[in-house]
Amino acid sequence: MTSFVWTRMQAEGGQRLHKILELKEAERQAGNGLFWWGVGNSLGVALGEHARAAGGTLPVIFSEMTSAADKRDRSPEQVFHWRAWCDAEGKEHDIPAHVLEWSRGAEGKESHYALVCYSEAPLVSGLQLFDAKACRNYLGNAPGPRQVTQLLASGLDADHSDGSYERGFRATLVSPWMVKMVSPREMTSAERERQRAWTPGADWPTFVASFREQR
Numbered sequence: 001m002t003s004f005v006w007t008r009m010q011a012e013g014g015q016r017l018h019k020i021l022e023l024k025e026a027e028r029q030a031g032n033g034l035f036w037w038g039v040g041n042s043l044g045v046a047l048g049e050h051a052r053a054a055g056g057t058l059p060v061i062f063s064e065m066t067s068a069a070d071k072r073d074r075s076p077e078q079v080f081h082w083r084a085w086c087d088a089e090g091k092e093h094d095i096p097a098h099v100l101e102w103s104r105g106a107e108g109k110e111s112h113y114a115l116v117c118y119s120e121a122p123l124v125s126g127l128q129l130f131d132a133k134a135c136r137n138y139l140g141n142a143p144g145p146r147q148v149t150q151l152l153a154s155g156l157d158a159d160h161s162d163g164s165y166e167r168g169f170r171a172t173l174v175s176p177w178m179v180k181m182v183s184p185r186e187m188t189s190a191e192r193e194r195q196r197a198w199t200p201g202a203d204w205p206t207f208v209a210s211f212r213e214q215r
Contacts, residue, residue: 002156003050003138004059005115005173006130007039007149008165011069013079013102014192017125023100023195025123026204030098034174035123036114037062038082038103039149043178046138047151051177058173059156060117063130063165078105079192080184081211082112092182100208102195105186112181115149119171128170131155131163187211 011017028035051058068074082101084092095101103112132143135155143150187195191211198207 002059003054003151003153004061004156005043005047005149006061006063006132006135006143006152007037007115008063008065009168010065011074012038013104014074014076015102015195016074017064019196019198021123021125022200023198026198026200026202027098027100027208028119028123030204030208031096033118033120034096034098035117035119035171036095036099036101036179037117038101038112038114038181039178040103040113041147041149042113042180043149043151047173047177050138050151050153051173051175056175057118058177060115060171060173061128061130061156061168062125062171063128063168064125066164073104076104079103079187080105080109080112081187081191082114082181082184083212084183085114085179085181087176087179095181098205098208100211101181102187105184109184110182112184114179114181116174116177116179117171118174119169121169123169123171125167125169127166128168129160129163130165130168131158131160132165134158134160134163
């Protein structure tokens with residue numbers, strides 16, 4: 001059995017999925033294959049245990065959701081830009097210079113999570129069949145319908161031809177696999193518009209740096 005992470009993707013933080021993929025592809029190119037992908041839930045210590053047992057990396061499957069994103073994700077009142085992450089000892093570190101992480105904001109929200117991923121191939125959502133019913137998590141249960149990001153212990157090599165999820169892509173989780181992001185600040189309306197207006201081929205380092213300049 002091969003452990004892997006499955007996460008579902010849709011609009012988030014005021015950005016449609018196609019725009020998120022454009023931004024993350026630019027991030028991947030700038031990071032020589034390394035990119036972060038924000039998610040709303042932690043996978044706990046089990047993720048590191050399974051990754052270490054597998055030799056240090058785990059497959060991660062991204063599937064487009066079969067339903068539209070909530071209005072609060074498509075058009076949130078607040079969007080947070082995340083500036084730091086915490087390691088296992090609670091020490092804060094700056095987010096890598098090429099990484100741009102954002103999410104829907106909310107009063108009292110002080111943390112978010114990100115999968116630490118690597119891909120040699122461009123991030124393009126294409127034919128990627130996935131059948132959740134063919135999988136089990138590390139506790140032996142079927143994947144939960146509400147948890148967007150899950151650690152699964154079997155089903156990666158199963159027949160997914162009847163899966164309800166049709167589009168997505170694959171990547172690889174690399175150490176530290178998942179991080180807790182902290183130190184959020186609310187993005188301005190001008191920043192949100194600048195993010196929406198970004199086009200592939202524009203200078204990514206300068207673009208990301210412009211968000212770091214805002215304090």
